[in-house]
Amino acid sequence: MVRKLENPKCEFVDTHAHLHMRQFDQDREDVIANFERDHIRFVVEVGVDIESSLRVLKLSEKNERIFSAVGVHPHDVKILKDEDLEKLEELGRNEKVVAIGEIGLDFYRNLSPRDLQEEYFVKQIEIAKKLGKPIIVHVRDAYEEAVRILRNHAHPNVIGVVHSFSGDYKDAKRIVEMGFKLGIGGPVTFKNNEKLREIVRKIDLKYILSETDCPYLTPHPFRGKRNEPRFVRYVVEKIALLKGKPVLKVAEILMENAIELFGLDGAGMKR
Numbered sequence: 001m002v003r004k005l006e007n008p009k010c011e012f013v014d015t016h017a018h019l020h021m022r023q024f025d026q027d028r029e030d031v032i033a034n035f036e037r038d039h040i041r042f043v044v045e046v047g048v049d050i051e052s053s054l055r056v057l058k059l060s061e062k063n064e065r066i067f068s069a070v071g072v073h074p075h076d077v078k079i080l081k082d083e084d085l086e087k088l089e090e091l092g093r094n095e096k097v098v099a100i101g102e103i104g105l106d107f108y109r110n111l112s113p114r115d116l117q118e119e120y121f122v123k124q125i126e127i128a129k130k131l132g133k134p135i136i137v138h139v140r141d142a143y144e145e146a147v148r149i150l151r152n153h154a155h156p157n158v159i160g161v162v163h164s165f166s167g168d169y170k171d172a173k174r175i176v177e178m179g180f181k182l183g184i185g186g187p188v189t190f191k192n193n194e195k196l197r198e199i200v201r202k203i204d205l206k207y208i209l210s211e212t213d214c215p216y217l218t219p220h221p222f223r224g225k226r227n228e229p230r231f232v233r234y235v236v237e238k239i240a241l242l243k244g245k246p247v248l249k250v251a252e253i254l255m256e257n258a259i260e261l262f263g264l265d266g267a268g269m270k271r
C-alpha cells in the first residue's frame with residue numbers, strides 16, 4: 001500500500017521516465033491518468049534510440065503533463081548512422097521536446113564500442129547546442145571521460161543533468177561546477193548506498209533533480225516491483241530527510257529546479 005501524503009499540497013516532478021517501454025503496455029493510460037491523483041505535476045519522458053524517441057514525442061503530444069527528451073543511449077549508438085542524427089535534430093525541434101537525451105557513456109556494460117560512444121555523445125551535444133536545449137546524460141563507470149567531454153564540448157553553452165548520478169563526491173562537484181544538475185532517484189533509498197546519501201547531504205539542493213528512471217530502480221520499500229512516476233515521492237522524502245528540511249519545501253525547490261532547467265512555467269507548461 002502506498003502511504004497517504006502527509007501534506008496534500010505537495011507536488012512532485014519525475015524528470016526521468018520511460019513510460020513508452022513495454023513494462024507499461026498493460027496500463028500506460030491509467031498510470032498517466034493518475035498523475036493528478038498522485039500529485040505528479042509533470043514527467044519528462046526519455047527516449048533511448050530513434051524509434052523510442054518518436055514514441056516519447058507522441059506520448060508528450062497527447063498529454064499535458066508529459067514532456068519529452070529525444071536521444072540515443074550509449075548502448076544503442078553502434079547501430080547509429082549520421083542520417084539518424086538528422087532525424088534526431090528534426091525531432092528535437094518540436095516544442096514538447098525539452099531536452100536531448102539520454103546520451104552519454106556506459107563503460108560498465110560496453111554494449112557499444114567506447115570510441116563510438118564518445119563520438120556520438122559529442123555529436124548529440126552538438127545537436128543540443130544548435131537547438132538551445134539542455135541534455136540528459138547517462139554515465140556509468142565513465143565519469144572521468146564524461147566530465148572531460150562535457151567540459152570540452154558542452155560547457156558553458158549547454159547545460160543539463162547527469163541522471164541517476166552514481167559517481168563520487170569529486171565527480172559531483174565537477175559536474176555542478178559546470179552548471180549541471182544531478183538526477184537523484186531510487187538508489188538514494190537503497191540500504192547499501194550510504195555513499196550517494198553522503199553526496200546528497202553535501203551538494204546544495206539547487207543542483208538536484210528528482211527522478212525515477214521507471215520502470216527501473218524502484219525505491220525502497222517497493223524494490224522488486226515495477227517503478228512508476230508516483231514513487232518519486234519516496235525519493236523526495238529521502239532527500240528531505242537527508243537535508244533536514246520539510247518535504248513540502250524540498251518538493252517545491254526540486255520543482256523549481258526542473259522548471260528552470262527544462263524551461264517550463266509553473267503549471268508545467270512550456271514557457
Ligand SMILES: [Zn+2]
Pocket residue numbers: 016018046102213
Ligand atoms: Zn533512463
